[in-house]
Amino acid sequence: MSLRLLLLAACFAGASARAGEIPPDQRRSGYETMSRETRAIQDDDATNPGMLSVLDGEALWKRKAGAADRACADCHKSMKGVAARYPAFDPARGRPVTLEQRINGCIVERQKAPALAYESKELLALTAYVALQSRGLPIAPRIDAKTRPFLEAGREAFHRRQGQLNLSCALCHDDNWGRHLAGSPIPQGHPTGYPIYRLEWQSLGSLERRLRNCLFGIRAQVPGFGSDELVDLELYLMWRARGMKLEAPAVRP
Amino acid sequence: MARAVVTVPPRARRGEIVEIKTLAQHPMETGFRRTQTGELIPRDIIRTFRCSYNGTEVFRAELHPAIAANPLIAFTTVATESGTLSFEWAGDNGYTVTEIAAIKVE
Amino acid sequence: MTTRREFLVLAAALAAPTAARAQVDPNLAANRKAAFQAALKRIAGDAPVRKGRVKLVLPPLIDNGNSVPLTVSVESPMTEADHVKAIHVLTEKNPLPDVVSVALGPRAGRATLTTRVRLADTQTVTAIAQTSDGAFWSDTAEVVVTLSACLEEGLI
DSSP: OHHHHHHHHHHHTSOOSSOSOOOGGGOOOGGGGSOHHHHHHHHOTTTOTHHHHHHHHHHHHHSOBTTTTBOHHHHOOOOTTTGGGOSEEETTTTEEEOHHHHHHHHHHHTSOOOOOOTTOHHHHHHHHHHHHTTTTSBOOOOOSTTTHHHHHHHHHHHHOOBTTTTBOHHHHHTTSTTSEETTEEOOOOOOOSOSEEETTTTEEEOHHHHHHHHHHHTTOOOOOTTOHHHHHHHHHHHHHTTTSBOOOSOEEO | OOOEEEEOOSEEOTTOEEEEEEEEOOOOBOSOOBOTTSOBOOOBOEEEEEEEETTEEEEEEEEOTTBOSSOEEEEEEEOOSSEEEEEEEEESTTOEEEEEEEEEEO | OOOHHHHHHHHHHHHTTOTTOOSOOTTHHHHHHHHHHHHHHHHHTTSOEEEOSEEEEOOSBOSOTTOEEEEEEEOOOOOSSSOEEEEEEEESSSSSSEEEEEEOOGGGSSEEEEEEEOOOSSEEEEEEEEETTSOEEEEEEEEBOOOOSSOOTTOO
16 A cells, blocks of 8 residues: 555655645535445434434433533533534633533533543544534634634644655645545545544544544654644634534544 | 434334334444454454334344444334334343334324 | 455454464465355255345445445235245355345335445345245345555554
């Protein structure tokens, strides 16, 4: 596989057919790249494996936990619209945080319980339950004076060539979406469905897991879960997908 | 925690063929995968799935490692009378899950 | 060129008897074909398995071999006198030939099954239906299975 990627990287070394940001009206969700059958799995709550996690999340949401003996449901009613605007600025940290980090923040500060591990079944379940409540809503992270510097850092990371293969996210996902890489179609890479049930993982996973997966694939340094670099990149990706509908929990190959 | 989800129409006409969709949360570990250090991860799968309608078995499936994780099993049954559909999954390491759904047949 | 998944699967299948062996069995394809034939024999015995009545639907080019949607449906009045008793799905390139076996009857209304299967490689999948008169019918479907471009194996 690495030989194929090397050859591919060599092709990208020169000028590409299509360069620059994707025009807003040409943006497509990864949903459209999937086969009809896989789309059908996502469309039906009765067959979407992500819904199992949503149900787990609903149970956790209602369960009292921690030294404070509080359930999420005790304070929060509807979470409609919440997932669509994350990563969001957290004044306490002075920087944007992901939905996962926000949930953990609440667990630690309000429930007085230990934080859930990244990619743990429980954290994914809670994230899926919250994200489902924004299904169908347009992605809308808030960009203002406070968040702009982080957006720019994310934009820079998206366009930066990195790793042993010297590839940038933009090279595949802005310039060569629709073409194939080793038999798989290259999507535009919009985070429209997270957390997703990825068929390759055979389980639910976060956007950070997918990004780390990709960075590992291009033989770059993989930032840790919850690192500033990853969160900035997520902010950029959500901004890049602004206006597109959230599909969580999506199914992806 | 959600172990399984069944989707059954709550009501049907007598004699109507209804669609049933079931989803079970299970990794369906094949027994062919290895850890990073090369050890074989032991097989751990759901072996059987059974659907009974008011106590009578109407559908049964034997699953093998080739069934994907979080198995979907969808099939049909004739709505014969009002009552309870019960679903049972059984597998390795003592795995057993039961779900029930009520159906009203008029 | 052997794909990575193929290699991992082959190595694992081989390791069952002796942990030390990590070489690809040169007769692997033949062995799996033989296993498929053995499974067929277990299901139908010496009875002929005819093509027809069964419709096996699989996407021709799948998104991911870990989870391939599959539907089998069999033409049958599903009456007491004439119905489908069992449906079996087999593969010829997976480590094991059996995928799923279903027992049903007239209470099913329609002889149909939808599930999601794992396919190790580009191959032909076979569905066999046994009818109440003791006959066996079948259908096959060809599927192309590719490996994901970015794998996670090795990432901690």
